[in-house]
Amino acid sequence: MDLPYPGSEFRPRRPLPRPYALERPRRLDTARGARMTGRDIPEEYLTGYADILAETTATGRRLTRDELDSRRALGERAAEAGFGLRALVGAHLAAARAHWPAGAGDSTLAAVEQTVDAFAEGYERAQLLAVRQEEAVRREFIDDLLHGRSDLGLLAERAERFGLRLSHAHAVAVAQGATGYDEGDAVPRDVERALFTRFGDRSILVTTKDGRLVCIAPGDQEDVLTFFAKQAHAATDGGRVAVGRSQPGPGGVVHSYEEALNALGLADRLGFDAPVLYTADLLVYPVLTRDRQAMADLVANTLGPLRSARGGPEPLLDTLVAYFDSGCVAAEAARRLSLSVRALTYRLERIHKLTGSNPADPVHRYTLQTAVIGARLLDWPDKDL
Template sequence: MADDIRPASRRPETAAEPEGRWLAEVAAGASRDAGGVDVQLLGEYLPMLADAAVHGRRPRREELDVVEALGRRAAEQGISAGRVVQLYLSAARRLWHDLPAVARSRDCEAVRVAATAVLQVVDDAVATLAEGYAVARRDLVRREETLRRELVDDLLRGDSDLGALVERAEPFGLDLARAHRVALAAPSRRLPDADAAISALEAVIFDRLGDRDVLVATKDGLLVVIAPADATTAQRVAPPPEPSGELGQLMHRELTRLPRGDTWRIAVGRAHPGLYGIARSYEEAREALSMAGRLQVTAPVVDAHDLLVYRVLLRDQPAIVDLVQAVLGPLVNARGGAQPLLDTLREYFDTGAVATESAKRLHVSVRTVTYRLDRVRRLTGYHPADPAHRFTLQAAVLGAKALNWPAQPLPASG
């Protein structure tokens, strides 16, 4: 069909110029157009285009299978879909422009047929390329999710081989020599779309912290965030006021914005250095999450540091049960039960033993507060205003709150 067709290229065709060199020049130009994408990703695409233009041949299935494999290779190499598609489209444009056998011809029908054949190849090849790319990307995402989940499980368990974990953590940008804190996010019902939640958290945390050393995953129906902390933080007696709270508030704000959002509770562990520090921070966050529920904490974000005293108290549960029973047990004999007296003691201690402020918080008169404190003294033998008695009473009040007494009976002490 193409004997009477002459090139439209401004570059004169010479009989001595090999076809392979010409196609190589087209491929090189297309690679430049696509930002330097490897010409090897074109495979036999250019000969397919030339064959379609000259002979009108459509690509065979096995040829398209090769194109699909090239799409998968591009995805595995981390090349963007836009750039690899641009490579193919630019190659087609350049080939048509410089095609030695097809260009400007008096036979319009011949040119139309050639153009139709070339466009069909472009359509089939690009669609197949994109399909291969998408399949590979899905496989890569699934593989990364599996690796991420397994890495998080091993990090939080804290008993895996350090050398192997360092190697596995490196692709995720996690530096196990740094200090990290772990935050857990629990929905009020079941975990919603985990992928959307992970993507949202990663984007906002990377943007805010300016650090790639963050890992977000799911575990046991919870969202888990492993985030870096100032290496000096773990050595301080008192933590800085912001970082852990900032992470928790950041997570809470982002999660509540999700479509079909839920009510979330966030617990943040303290910062600890090294691999085992991650496992320790996770255990603290998990205990804080559980304890916040038991203590009926209304705040959506809880910090493990703020609940340390309850962890200490419950470490020896038989002892704290015995303390509550021995010190506060007599309060059940008061008119109205133990709860009003316990509430008064709690506010009294929280306000630094200031009766007027306690009365404001309880919405009662100062006289009522002083009356209740006197009732405590008479029933228990401990005077809330006496420094020698105050520590025992306050420890017992905290223990009662941790055990949810008197709403629930005290566990058997032994």
């Protein structure tokens, strides 16, 4: 029996249920501030500014530490209130023009420069703090979402902030490269940018977890995950991508995520070379390993006699792997092993003699092939069963 080994092509799978539209993850709201002008800025954010201009003009001094700290504090408050920096700078310039002291010179211009610089510093500090707090909230949400550790009701409420409605179905794709990635790295940013450029407002969440790239998308929009697989495979220099099945409900994301992780683990143990793995193609493997003891018994009873072969069981086990992976075509299996067809045939005969099962016999083939898969899953013969 030919088992469903995954293909190497990037291909969409069967349609998934229920289309729906979701909102994009919320960003820091700067739209209102961006529309404002200097005339819209309340006077409270210019408190003491005219007095500073008058004092510095009269004395020629620079701003004191307390004056600079007061400007920074006003900048922080303005940022927290949502005002745009351009409008705030415009308000300062307009106020300087309105309260320009008599006899003003270079010292007055220096005071304006110091004031605006300190105000902008406080503004940027508040913005940076807000971004870091937002990143921390996002990271905590993602960790809870992918580990299923939080109360599902609370998790669903938090998810809406990031554009996910967990009452609907979602699917998760996971990409693993040769190195690990953090959320602020260039590779995740490039992949996310490509996705949003292509699909726009589709409730896509791209993040990282344990050094891997993760994409969460509505379950009916498999074209998003297919495109993510292409972009991630290229961005990670040939990394492997696994796509979980669409799963419904608040626990669907973590279920699909775990499926994708398990598929990556299977690929490592079984030596798959496909760039993209679909867990729906790999459902036979969890079935085979559900009863581990039964599988261990099958491997020991079927393949155990290979231990008595000269050179150990590994060459003959590799022969069976190549033979089954090539569709039981001797010439192709010999090519993969860099053997002559005659040498391959000799090995198959040796396997038949030791195990009593003939790889070329359809009756015996299923048992041998299942045992070979079990040996690869259980890492036999390197590990004792």
